[in-house]
Amino acid sequence: MSKYSAPVNDMNFLLFDVFKADKFWQGNAQLAESIDRETANAILQESAKVTEGVIAPNSRAADEEGVTWVDGKVTTPKGFKEAYNVVSEGGWVGLAGDPEYGGMGMPKMLSAMHEEMMCGADLGFSLYSGLTAGACVSIHAHASEELKNIYLPNMYAGTWTGSMCLTEAHAGTDLGLIKTKAVKNDDNSYNITGSKIFITGGDHDLTENIIHLVLAKLPGAPEGSRGISLFIVPKYNVNEDGSLGELNTLGCGSIEHKMGIHGSSTCVMNFDDAKGYLVGEENKGLACMFTMMNYERLFVGIQGLGASERSYQNALEYAIDRKQGKGAIKTADKKPQPIIVHPDVRRMLLNMKALNEGARAFNTYVAMQLDIAKFSDDADAVKTAYDKGQLLTPIAKAFVTDMGFDSCVAGQQVFGGHGYIREWGQEQLVRDCRITQIYEGTNGVQALDLIGRKVAMDNGHTANLLAKEVIEFAKQNEASFPDELAQLIAAVDLLSAVTVDVLKKASTNPDELGAASVEYLHLFGYVMFGYMWAKMMVSANSIDDKMLAQSKVKTGKYYFARVLPKIMSLKLQIESGADNLYQFELEDF
């Protein structure tokens, strides 16, 4: 696989030209202390150095070697331990962590960019630190001060990793069905017993301890998802002085053999009266876990983008190197030309580029909402940003990974037959990226979350706010790109009309929501990427880097001409309603 090049240039453009992050940071007391433009740029440069130089070089070999499980011991691929040490020693796990517990207190806008670089360098590897950061979010939000003091400093420091133990064999999407039990001890600890599957980083050889966040049920707890509690269950018990004690009564029962992310251990975890500590309140565990899940969902979107960016870089290099055919661009000699002259190769590359850069802008926009919600002192701004973050999280997870997967497939296609050969790495990116559409709530579940919880239950309020924001932006900047901005306004109007229409139909038939959900999420996603491209095009007009400016404007025009029109078909598919799905009896399938 080719060298990975972290897209630092584009990231700086997004932070400071498009989203004016420096102004936001300067205007906020808490952030102004810890971050400014120079620090941010230095962090991006350092992250690029680590991901390009230390992590990316392992990714191809790690895919071939995979994780092994021998005599109950999980071993990660060659080079992972050394690379992980660089990550933890660099303080990268605690980049966005609370400084009170040893974190660096950086905004999500910045840590999301670091995460993208990690995923672009090696998606499988990125999960060990990525999930740890996510687990910290949940512990920080819900655990007692005592637990926070024990666990957060070691997790931010990367000396301990975290895992999420949710799924059981019979309970995936429907966590209300879990059977893992928790019984309270006299010392306020709990004994946890049960078996969890698909546990990413459930066991490995990178760190001395692993902190599991485990969902379990207390005796007599209410049925379903209202009776779930969340526990910290460490692999090694922690003594009062902070040193590690005995191995807890838990272990890895086996590892899964998967399509991709071979460097990431996916474990069956067995808990046998393992000692655990309640996080938050009894029976409120699902809410505590969702704090982490929402964080993870944005991270999963970032994973999709990371893989897709890597695929684009490889494909572009190949398209310039590989010579086949005469192509549509005429030259005087008769020599074969680089395949980038062929229209379909250009189409594939430009789709990837337009979607990747749109996704990077969108992730940054969502991260900014999370930052405003977390750091702002203005209660109204906090509420609006929080709502927008909630609304857009399923899109950041599902739309970005759906586009990321399609782009990885396109990036493989550019290689022709070589794309199918493992050695070149393009097929690995397809296999790695594929999981992002599945885990942390399948993309179908995200679509239901968007249209049901985030739009219908909110009566379209936040979606309307967002539509207003986009139209206001478009009208203010109409003069600079009249065609594209008019198209954007029309796209927002179309989305709003579809929203009204679906909510109206759903008031008499709730199935209409589910029937529209996936196409609705895609429609929403394309419109949001249109907004992002409009913002980037307008910002490009006033930057010094003329080469970047020109590329942004051309790619934006490409997006409006060739990608955004996809919404017309989505609208028709949504309008076809629920009947075509529900006319089928079982025997008709």
Place this chain on the structure above:
Amino acid sequence: MSKYSAPVNDMNFLLFDVFKADKFWQGNAQLAESIDRETANAILQESAKVTEGVIAPNSRAADEEGVTWVDGKVTTPKGFKEAYNVVSEGGWVGLAGDPEYGGMGMPKMLSAMHEEMMCGADLGFSLYSGLTAGACVSIHAHASEELKNIYLPNMYAGTWTGSMCLTEAHAGTDLGLIKTKAVKNDDNSYNITGSKIFITGGDHDLTENIIHLVLAKLPGAPEGSRGISLFIVPKYNVNEDGSLGELNTLGCGSIEHKMGIHGSSTCVMNFDDAKGYLVGEENKGLACMFTMMNYERLFVGIQGLGASERSYQNALEYAIDRKQGKGAIKTADKKPQPIIVHPDVRRMLLNMKALNEGARAFNTYVAMQLDIAKFSDDADAVKTAYDKGQLLTPIAKAFVTDMGFDSCVAGQQVFGGHGYIREWGQEQLVRDCRITQIYEGTNGVQALDLIGRKVAMDNGHTANLLAKEVIEFAKQNEASFPDELAQLIAAVDLLSAVTVDVLKKASTNPDELGAASVEYLHLFGYVMFGYMWAKMMVSANSIDDKMLAQSKVKTGKYYFARVLPKIMSLKLQIESGADNLYQFELEDF
């Protein structure tokens, strides 16, 4: 992986209710002798028995074991040799072969269905016999009587397999660049020297001999594709009495490690003054090879469908077995319900079903054109059918595999996390199916072939004929499904208008063809599948099997409501023209 169930019921419906194959066969002197409805059904039943019972059970383990290459010897996975013997002894390789050389003389409509079952059972395994049948087509059409007598009987009998040796490291799509040399000997044989890559079935342990069809250049041959000749190069030389002689001076230099089709050997083949025999005329080799390539392209489409059908069957079974959540269909109890009640699961399954059955009908329709062209005595009918077959071949290859891949991805998604685990087989189908979009001419090359050679160079003549046929059918049957048939007419009109528009633009800027090509192929494909669904719906009205009839009508309505609307966006993307692709300089990427 679940059991494979050959879709014999649907195949019988297509042959006899939709396409009235029995009438066509009875009306043709040559076919009337060898095939009738009962024979066809018996062949389908027997093919189902072999593919379900003998081939399918190996597929999962073969993916894990793969092909090995040790000390220059290629070994196929466990069970392949036994299964291959059943295939060859059953006469399946020569199913459509010329009876004069030991073939069974069956029409393509029927052999295509057998091929689908083979691919559904195990795509990787199906290539050994599938490519052999393809090689026979080329030898039969172009080789001398002497060569035909030596090679065809053994290849039809399956005792020898065939391979296509085209690609070289620097020459894939652009075969004009090949460097393999052929030097003529005094005895009219040739010495072939060069190295070929990506050779499917280049070496293996299934048969005693392998017959390579090799592209090479004679000394002083014209440059580019006009200087290519085609040769038969047997692994073992064949003595005059038909017995095997010495090993030819050729060998497998290594095998590729691929994303999927692990049971299929993909070889680097080295020829070192290996003895070969000219097929057809010197320097006319590419045309000879294309006889095989066109046959293979339909076969590749069939592969995409085979994998996708298997994925659908698995996904349907899982969706009925797996219980999660309460779902949109209300029940009195509060128990979790099979996930098939959820709208998105239904949507994924129905997309797969509508596309698979549409593809099966379309493949059968294309095969019927090939049969008419091959067997009919009516010169006009032969010409029309030949032209239609030529026009539709790139769609059968590229559109069917693009849809097949998307369906395999959807079938994996239905499984949630389990879809990502190798054990369940759904991810294997994604990996296996992926190659079908790449080999035998990438789908981008197919799209250029369609819009350039088959539409533009023909001035839209055959496309118009086809449009007329569809509209005539729709008007004749308007009364039975007025909404859908009106939609079909509108879709054909849209396709025709887009064709006129693109050809007009291309008259001043040839790049417009390439720029429109992929979306144009998809637009054409969706319209053709609409035609197929209209035919199936109309035919379903008059069959005795009421359960099948009802399913066909519902699925057809689903196709028109939820799949065909995709053409609206494709039209807009095509209309955006070539400029958005060609405005980019290299530094803008």
